[in-house]
Structures are given as C-alpha cells and as structure tokens.
Amino acid sequence: MSLGFLREFFKSPGSVGAVWPSSPALARAMVRAANVAAADFVLEIGPGNGAFTGPILDSKRPGARFVAIEKSPDLARAVAGRYPAAKIVAGCATRLAEHIDGSPDSVVSGLPWAAFAESLQDAIMHQITAALHPSGTFATFAYFGPHRLKAGRAFRSKLGAHFRDIRRTPVVLANIPPAFVYYCRK
Numbered sequence: 001m002s003l004g005f006l007r008e009f010f011k012s013p014g015s016v017g018a019v020w021p022s023s024p025a026l027a028r029a030m031v032r033a034a035n036v037a038a039a040d041f042v043l044e045i046g047p048g049n050g051a052f053t054g055p056i057l058d059s060k061r062p063g064a065r066f067v068a069i070e071k072s073p074d075l076a077r078a079v080a081g082r083y084p085a086a087k088i089v090a091g092c093a094t095r096l097a098e099h100i101d102g103s104p105d106s107v108v109s110g111l112p113w114a115a116f117a118e119s120l121q122d123a124i125m126h127q128i129t130a131a132l133h134p135s136g137t138f139a140t141f142a143y144f145g146p147h148r149l150k151a152g153r154a155f156r157s158k159l160g161a162h163f164r165d166i167r168r169t170p171v172v173l174a175n176i177p178p179a180f181v182y183y184c185r186k
C-alpha cells in the first residue's frame with residue numbers, strides 16, 4: 001500500500017475515490033479485457049500509483065505506444081519515477097484531446113466514476129469516445145455491490161449511451177473491495 005496514494009486520497013477524496021489501490025488480479029483482468037496485448041496505442045487514464053501501469057507495460061507489444069494521464073501532479077511524478085520509460089502526463093481527462101496525438105485502440109481507466117458528478121462523467125466520457133479508435137476497446141472497473149445502487153446503475157446506463165457493445169468480466173474477488181471490469185466497444 002503506497003503512502004502517496006493514501007495521502008492523495010485525504011487531499012482529494014472526490015478525485016482519488018478509493019483508499020486502497022487495485023490488486024494485481026484486477027490489473028490482470030483490466031489488461032485482458034482492454035485487449036492491451038493486441039493494441040497499437042494504449043491510453044491509461046488515472047494511473048494513481050501505477051497499479052495497472054506495470055501490468056500494461058508488461059503486456060503491450062514492444063512497438064505499441066503508451067500514454068498515461070494522471071490529474072494529481074504528485075501521483076504523476078511518482079508513477080513516472082517508477083516507470084521512467086513510460087510517458088506519464090500530469091493532466092485532466094476532461095482535456096484528453098490536448099494530451100494525446102492519435103486514436104488509442106485500448107483505453108484503460110482507473111477513474112473513480114462513482115465519486116464524480118454527472119457533468120464530469122459526461123465530459124470525460126465524451127473525450128474518451130471521441131478519442132477511442134473505431135475498433136478499440138474501453139475498459140473500466142466497478143466495485144461489486146455498489147454497482148447495483150442508483151449511482152452504479154446510472155453509470156451502467158451512461159456506458160450504454162456511449163457504447164454499442166458492453167460486456168462484463170467475472171467478479172475479481174482478490175481485490176478490496178471485489179470488483180469487475182466493464183469492457184466496451186463503440
């Protein structure tokens with residue numbers, strides 16, 4: 001457990017959205033669901049302390065591009081320190097188009113959607129769908145249980161408004177709390 005992550009949570013709980021980073025098992029499920037191994041350009045949004053970043057870098061093809069966008073400058077600096085060869089941008093997903101060049105065909109989101117106001121969810125989702133390659137995959141996780149509550153159901157409807165094909169992985173129990181991955185295509 002990284003102290004930097006915990007510190008960021010107490011500084012901006014509405015932005016970090018979780019006290020505990022995702023587990024290696026959830027990272028593996030994200031990487032598989034987002035089809036990282038077959039992608040030409042992988043975009044990670046909200047890497048935090050890098051729970052998904054390492055598994056993405058280990059799984060992507062050697063020639064594939066990788067960019068991560070992290071809103072917290074401290075976490076962006078920390079994750080860039082852990083993965084010096086990776087391009088980590090300190091920036092906001094609401095301005096995705098300014099930070100990337102080209103169309104990612106695999107987008108891995110670590111964003112805490114449930115902590116966001118609906119207007120922020122819409123702004124980011126709009127940026128993601130505009131950037132995603134037409135045949136690309138967008139993957140994001142949801143905690144099992146809260147996904148049945150009003151906010152969780154509203155987020156699932158939002159995915160339905162932006163993507164034609166939405167699937168779910170089995171629940172990853174080896175995560176605190178247990179979670180599953182939505183993986184979506186336009």
Ligand SMILES: C[S@@+](CC[C@H](N)C(=O)[O-])C[C@H]1O[C@@H](n2cnc3c(N)ncnc32)[C@H](O)[C@@H]1O
Nearest residue numbers: 015016018021022046047048051071092093110
């Ligand atoms: C719940 S943490 C997830 C970290 C890591 N991916 C994991 O699953 O353990 C969410 C991360 O998203 C970042 N974040 C929140 N809003 C963002 C935004 N608008 N643009 C980019 N990153 C954002 C936060 O700073 C935080 O590092």
